[in-house]
Every structure is written in C-alpha cells, then in structure tokens.
Amino acid sequence: MGRGISNGVKGLTLVEILVVFAIFGLLLGSSVVGLTVLRGGADLEAEARGLSRVLELARNRTIASEGAARYGVYVDTSVAPHRYVLFQGDDYLSRVSEEVYQLRDTIEFGAVSFGGGQEVVFNRIQGTTGNPGSAILRGKADPANARTVYVGSSGAVEIDSGAAPNDDDRVKDSRxxxxxxxxxxxxxxxxxxxxxxxxxxxxxxxxxxxxxxxxxxxxxxxxxxxxxxxxxxxxxxxxxxxxxxxxxxxxxxxxxxxxxxxxxxxxxxxxxxxxxxxxxxxxxxxxxxxxxxxx
Known part of the structure; x- marks a missing residue:
C-alpha cells in the first residue's frame, strides 16, 4: 500500500513538471514572436525614414548643383536583400557614381513605381522630377505592416503609413x-x-x-x-x-x-x-x- 502511494505521488509530480515546461515553452514562444514583431516594426520605421532621407539628399545635391550634375535614387528588387542606390547622373544606367543602401533582412520593397519605373531623378535648380511616384516598404514577417514613401512632381518627399494595397484590387494593364x-x-x-x-x-x-x-x-x-x-x-x-x-x-x-x-x-x-x-x-x-x- 505504501509503495503504491509513493509511486502515485511520483507520477503526479512528473505530470506537473511536464505541464510547467509546456507553459514555459508557450510563454517563451509568445515572447519571441512578440519581439520579432516589435523588431520588424522598428526596422520598418527606420528604413522608411532612411529612404526618405536619401531621396531628399539626392534632391538637395541636385539643387546645389554638386558636380554640375543631377542625382537620383534607384530601387533594386533584383537582389536579396533588396536595396536602393543614390546615384549621380541623368539615369541609373549612365550613372557616374553610386552609394548603395541595403535594407535590413526583416524588410523588403513591395510595389515600386516612379513614373512607371524604379528610379526617380531630380531636376537642377528647382529640384522637381519627371518621375513622381511611390515605393512601398513592408515587413517580411508581416507584409500588411507597411509604409509608403511618396515623391511628388515638385520633388517633395513624404511618408504615409497604412496597409499594403491588396494586389487583387490594383488596376493592372499593359503599361x-x-x-x-x-x-x-x-x-x-x-x-x-x-x-x-x-x-x-x-x-x-x-x-x-x-x-x-x-x-x-x-x-x-x-x-x-x-x-x-x-x-x-x-x-x-x-x-x-x-x-x-x-x-x-x-x-x-x-x-x-x-x-x-x-x-x-x-x-x-x-x-x-x-x-x-x-x-x-x-x-x-x-x-x-x-x-x-x-x-
């Protein structure tokens, strides 16, 4: 009888230990997910501000006529991780120099369209552009968490927050x-x-x-x-x-x-x-x- 009670107590203790470990694992997993989401959100904000600053830098260099040249920014989604490039020249293909900015591994570009392409170039004197448009930055783990960086025809740069547009709702055509x-x-x-x-x-x-x-x-x-x-x-x-x-x-x-x-x-x-x-x-x-x- 005594031996049976002893074994029962030991068995119950083992179950309790397993339950504790299971709860600990769930809590740890939730913490990791939470930290990942928080990191992704912070990285997204930083990348949106970074892209905005580089666009403004390209515009300011053009207005200042540094090197008597125009400057622009090219978004490159053909590499991993995605990147954007500040370049000197009338377009990316004929660039004279470049500065490469690589996105954090938690962030990627979504839809990018500057005048139908992936680069925006600013005009001298006034800093206007013939390539107005936008670039969407989004979290890889949470694509719905996105920031859109806009460039107007005046050359002004703005950041807007919101969910990435649903691809099914976007107008698609032969352009x-x-x-x-x-x-x-x-x-x-x-x-x-x-x-x-x-x-x-x-x-x-x-x-x-x-x-x-x-x-x-x-x-x-x-x-x-x-x-x-x-x-x-x-x-x-x-x-x-x-x-x-x-x-x-x-x-x-x-x-x-x-x-x-x-x-x-x-x-x-x-x-x-x-x-x-x-x-x-x-x-x-x-x-x-x-x-x-x-x-």
Missing amino acids: HVHIDYTRNPPIDTATEELILDFGTATEVIAISDYLAGGQIVWEGTIEVDGEEQKLKIHTHVLNSGFDSQFSVHRNRRLNTKPLSITLSGDITGKLIEYAADGEIISGGESIYVSAVIPQ
Whole structure:
C-alpha cells in the first residue's frame, strides 16, 4: 500500500513538471514572436525614414548643383536583400557614381513605381522630377505592416503609413508587363539581341551592352515616323538555370506605334506584340514564353 502511494505521488509530480515546461515553452514562444514583431516594426520605421532621407539628399545635391550634375535614387528588387542606390547622373544606367543602401533582412520593397519605373531623378535648380511616384516598404514577417514613401512632381518627399494595397484590387494593364521565359539552352547574353519592331522602324539592342548587376537594363527613346516612342525593358531574373523574367514598361501616353519584341536567338516567335493603342495583340507567341502578366 505504501509503495503504491509513493509511486502515485511520483507520477503526479512528473505530470506537473511536464505541464510547467509546456507553459514555459508557450510563454517563451509568445515572447519571441512578440519581439520579432516589435523588431520588424522598428526596422520598418527606420528604413522608411532612411529612404526618405536619401531621396531628399539626392534632391538637395541636385539643387546645389554638386558636380554640375543631377542625382537620383534607384530601387533594386533584383537582389536579396533588396536595396536602393543614390546615384549621380541623368539615369541609373549612365550613372557616374553610386552609394548603395541595403535594407535590413526583416524588410523588403513591395510595389515600386516612379513614373512607371524604379528610379526617380531630380531636376537642377528647382529640384522637381519627371518621375513622381511611390515605393512601398513592408515587413517580411508581416507584409500588411507597411509604409509608403511618396515623391511628388515638385520633388517633395513624404511618408504615409497604412496597409499594403491588396494586389487583387490594383488596376493592372499593359503599361507594365512581366514575361516569364524558360529556354534550354538559356539566353546567350554575349551574342543575342533584343529586336524592337515598330512596323516602319526597327531598333536592335545588343544585350551585352546593357547588363548591370547581372540583369538586362535598357531604357531608350526611338523616333518612329517623326514621333518619339519611350520604353524600358529589363529583367528581374536572367538565366537562373534556364529561367528568365522580362519586364516591359510601355506607357500609352508616350507610345503611339505598334510594337513587337523578339529575341534574336529565338526563332519560334515574339515575346510580346502591342497594338498602337497599347493593347496586347499577342503575348507569348514564342514557345519559350510560359506567361505574360500585366502588372
């Protein structure tokens, strides 16, 4: 009898110990989650202020005519972690110098659009810009926790808080399109060309001349029948295995001619084709295009 009671007490004590450890584990887990959220919120505020300060620095340097040059900021989401770059020059591609700012590992960029692109450049004397727009910063662990940094046409920089916009509610059209492209063998960046066919004019772009940070980055103005056509073509993914992703920016206000884009190394068809009004006539005629996605 005594031995039975003794064993019962020992068993109850063991259960109690296990319960205590379980409660301790739950409390510890809750504390870790809470600290992670708090850290993410603090990091988000710091990054939003940091981006705002760098944008204002670029504007102030331009107004002061440092180096008799213009300055701008380019947002780079093609690397991990994301980063932004303060540069001297009329655009990022032709930059003379740069200062790189890497985001904390808890923060990333969401939607970025400065005049339809990922860079904003300020004009001398008054500090205005032809690339007004915004960049959303958000927490990786909590994407709904976001801050939006705005740049107005006057060059003024503001920070607004709020949830990141729902992607399903955002208006998507052919002004900005992603093209998923998978080819074996992959794109030969040393020899292949992008061919822009406007019907009455053709522009050939040597990929090797427009590589930056391991990606294709091209932006230009082509005159077609006396009218300027302004485009930007770059990649978010280039030859990751056999996969690439092209990004095409074609603002309808700045483009009035039909356009088709092909790769010289792909004889199976076009990457994409636009009508004069900007509507997509065909997307993914090439057998290597798996998806054409309006942004």
